[in-house]
Amino acid sequence: MPDILEILLARYNYWGFIILMMIGLYAMISKNNLVKKIIGMSIFQTAIIFFYVSISVKLGATIPIVDHDGHSADIPAINPADFVNPLPHVLMLTAIVVAVATLGVALSLAVKVFQRYNSLEEDEIYSQINENKIR
């Protein structure tokens, strides 16, 4: 029992992102409303952003800006342990842009769906489609 607790506590960032990711996946699979599905998709993507940001954390480290006036040649010796890893943050900037663009495309398609079927509920849309097929 203490082992499990230890695993849960020592790796809490992973548990956090997995739970968030599953909430998003659940919403995408089981929600009936298309906009709710899109929200689920957004949560799903955000979970991965959290994961990336959390792996760059170092205890006691600070932002990666080297204290240096920019003119003198003597750059102070840099200890990597003093600075958090900036790369995952930079990667996630790109991923956030991608996520926003995906959200935009998804919402615009949702608008088109609404214009066509006058509904955003998936079951109503499918019953409309089936009715059209029978006619």
Added chain:
Amino acid sequence: MSQHLPLLIIAAPLLIALLISVNGWFYQRLSFPLAVLGLAAPLYFSIELLFLVLKEKVVVYKLGGWSAPFGIEYRVDSLSVLILALIPAVALLNLLSNQQEIENYFEKKTAGFLSLYVIFVSGLSGMVVTGDVFNLYVLLEITALSGYALVGAGKNEAPLAGLNYIFMGTVGASFYLLGVGYLYMATGSLNMADLSAILPSLHDSKVVLFAFVLCLVGLFIKMAFFPMHSWLPAAYSSSPPASRGLVAPLTTKVMIYVMIRISLSVFGADFSFSHTILKESLVWISSASIVFGSIWALRQKTLSKMLCYIIIAEIGYMMGGFWLGNADGITGSILHIINDAVMTLSLFLAAGSILYRLKTDELSELKGIITSMPITMGVFILGGFSIIGVPPTCGFFSKWYLIKGALQADSYVFVAALLFSTLVGVVLFFRIIEITYLTSSHHDGHEEPRSWVNVIKEVPLNMLIPLVVSGAMEVLLGLYTKEITLNIIKFALPAGY
């Protein structure tokens, strides 16, 4: 100039796409020539790269002059160069063939569509040349986002199918991104060449295995591999014909290329093929994909839906061939990526022409069109023969390699699946030939004098020429299989194969 080729192949279409959309506000008529330029330029660059790679084997480009592990590297080698040339070629043929279709369908929004079209091609080429796993993700999403819009622009159920495509595509891309995250945690690098140097020392690491599986699952969703395939027929069959001819032949094939690239160039053949359970179960699932794809194709009542299910069966070919894990299997898989793109292109172009003439592609409505559209149907049947695997069409040779590889690996399930789909292919296409030979069922009283002039109602020349070119490409690729395999694909195989 020549040292910038790997970048130009992406940058040129990207900039031209921007130009098309800006120009669309002022002078619509220029958008089509611009789009043609935006695809012809990368085609020219890629052919030049092909000769360069034949000579030097690998062309490396450092983006912004930053050297490998820190900067992004673009790398063209024997594995990527053929697919790189194929992408703009397929896109250009499809664009030329669909000029009237696009202008009729999108009217005032033609510029927007063409701009997306060119961005899509640029993203696909980018995925093929990039040597950086995160850059690959970004280009994957560039391709996917333009692809969602291209697919969702269709009529009827297209927006809904597009939305489902977004959900699936995003989950796939996110899994891939997560896999890259784990890979970065284990190695601290994102460059493919650098990763492949670090990873052998982490051969037993569970994090690396997890990263591998996550990347694969993400790509499986993206390529519509068997259990995750359901978005593909829905999305492709309701999309506008112009985007169907672009998205259907290229997306899945490039995704399979990406999977091969990740497995061979990042994780390495030794690691990828060392997990026997994974390898064997993937061959089994591929066989299932082939069998079910073929059966579903048989059940469809429209031409476009049928072709979509054929694509799913074809994905099984390439996946199974690769995961056999021997030289013949991998060769067959890479060869089939190229052949299948050309095959599906010519089938979709022919289906597009039929749709253009008849305004429907219900199989039962195709009666008699072999006399009214002999050239279109000729190319369609040629494409069908290629899918079945009749020599000298290209489909025969890749299937030959796949079966040879399967026999070598003692994977009789895969052999059986390949033979089964061949049989189903025969039924599928001969059924269509039979329908198209039947003369029109509704008689209108008086018999018209049947002369060639009255009967033939072919599509316009600009649709016919790309169609014939794609048909010729099938035969040429088939005839030059030996040259392609010995001079290019042989060098794409991992060391020791």
